[in-house]
Amino acid sequence: MKYYLILTLLIATKLTLAQSNFKKDSLIKNPNFDKSLAEELGADEYGMKSYFLVILKTGSNTTATKELTSNSFRGHLDNIFRLVEQGKLIVTGPLEKNKNTYRGIFILNNIENIDDAKKILQSDPAIQNGLLDYEIFTWYGSAALSKYLPFSDKIWKLKP
Template identity: 60%
Template structure:
């Protein structure tokens, strides 16, 4: 969890922050003092911020973790999903204090267990990451692009604002998706009529989700030793739990012919743009 140590930007709010106030000021890009570590946050809705942490080296961006800050019942939860750690599982920190200092805790996590954020100014915050017993580190982060702060990002002369807004793109042309891997399930029925009916429902459900704008990629995988059968990429469905519930509308998933592995995935916001073309190149419908 080393990236959590250096990337929890920041959930410090204004001195007047109350538990009913959502810290939307985090939207934008922040940089940790004396490092090449950045975080970028975008507002998904009035209760949710989505972000990611990345290292910038020689102009190349390497994402280290995906972030989520959600308000529910006037309480905030900060969730981090670290790339190539914890088998893709997320770690959440619950708000225990608001005000001049915003505090999150997860006593069961190895490290950190406690996060404290102190606002210094609109463009600077101090973050303390600890084990809850005083052992840890403190560092500052600075908001990029603000007054007196140099923004080192490169502008795109071909940038199409209307298209970017239509696609829900962030400043990097990217957005968050849910990747679903379909695996062979526990229901291994050999009844051909039952299987035929389930797979017909499976295909019909795929088409429905595409029409509803929820599914942008679907396709089978070649034979492999992991029993992986196919993939879906879902957009604008929110959380992994919401995606799991949505995919229960697939008869083959519901019947246990397929099981699911679900992951947060960060990719080009332009991905759905291939769909109109894909509907013009098939000759025979499945």
């Protein structure tokens, strides 16, 4: 019995060591790694970082006048452009009509914590006026995501 227990422990130890060595040996070092770019973008060792993913949804205000709605959504678009210029918003866009009343998404960049993200969202007139509401999630994605913005600015013909 003792022999069986010792043999089982040795096999388990060997398998654990083999797995941990496999993991270390299986990591691939990137020959294109650019340390200064990674640091500039705030990337971790995997080229990733945390963002705040915001799901915009229909707000609770169902009695807004046409004028308030129009002004609020004009302000919403102006706010989006301001946040993009500040580097705080790197992805935005509407969603198709859906049963969840989700209206669009934001990915907020270089925001320290969820309270700061909420303050930024409260600067949006459509949110202030209850026409939009939101849910916030921490999202882990490529730190290079913001690098698409200079290209996106070169492909639009009309600005809303």
